[in-house]
Amino acid sequence: MRPLIFAANWKMQVTPAEARAFVARFLELHPPREGRALWFFPAAVSLEATTTALQGRGDTRVGAQDVHWEPKGAFTGATSIPLARGAGATGALVGHSERRHVFGETEAETGRKVTALLAASLTPMLCVGELLAEREAGQTEAVVIRQLRAGLAGVSPADLQCVVIAYEPVWAIGTGRTATPADATVVHRAIRAELARLGASTRMSVLYGGSVNGGNAASLLAEVEIDGVLVGGASLDPVGWAEITGT
Ligand code: 13P
Numbered sequence: 001m002r003p004l005i006f007a008a009n010w011k012m013q014v015t016p017a018e019a020r021a022f023v024a025r026f027l028e029l030h031p032p033r034e035g036r037a038l039w040f041f042p043a044a045v046s047l048e049a050t051t052t053a054l055q056g057r058g059d060t061r062v063g064a065q066d067v068h069w070e071p072k073g074a075f076t077g078a079t080s081i082p083l084a085r086g087a088g089a090t091g092a093l094v095g096h097s098e099r100r101h102v103f104g105e106t107e108a109e110t111g112r113k114v115t116a117l118l119a120a121s122l123t124p125m126l127c128v129g130e131l132l133a134e135r136e137a138g139q140t141e142a143v144v145i146r147q148l149r150a151g152l153a154g155v156s157p158a159d160l161q162c163v164v165i166a167y168e169p170v171w172a173i174g175t176g177r178t179a180t181p182a183d184a185t186v187v188h189r190a191i192r193a194e195l196a197r198l199g200a201s202t203r204m205s206v207l208y209g210g211s212v213n214g215g216n217a218a219s220l221l222a223e224v225e226i227d228g229v230l231v232g233g234a235s236l237d238p239v240g241w242a243e244i245t246g247t
Pocket of ligand 1: 096172176209210211212231234
């Protein structure tokens, strides 16, 4: 059976104390399950509390929501990879749509972050996805492929298998509008075709994100192209999140 990945992106929520309480409750509800891996992406200040609370659960991993590509220096407010790793992170999101469209992260910057994470042996979870106007203009695949090429520009074919891709259509994030399983499948196929052109020789994990919830997770995960979900709002409640991870 293909491994399924359930990734919780807590965005700018969940304090260290709240993370400890969340994990304690969630772990009671979600025993380790064969073929399932769980990722948690807390805010940087809650990385260590989350990691500590998850200790002993080998089916879980913790990642940063963003990292800088430089290992240290005068970058006020940013989190370096050594800082994230020191707090327990073994991966990071890169190019989340909020980083791209709210904070102005460029495609070239996503590439530097992916390369820096791989050099430090952390897992990059590269997020790609089109705006509503781009979808309506028929540019979805072109946008996603451009973002993939930029994000993976410095990655050797052999290292591609260390990267996770998350397709998150921007119009579906936090809006309650989800791509249908069939819509997501079309884009996931285009992503896989591009990954093959870039030299990926094994199946890479490609997740879907954007208004995933307890009511639609099962139908999305039933698609053979969808290897897991990246979830914002519906990952903030341990009971609701355990329903999704138990799908
Ligand atoms: P929502 O699940 O709240 O739509 O957020 C998706 C997301 O951005 C996950 O990274």
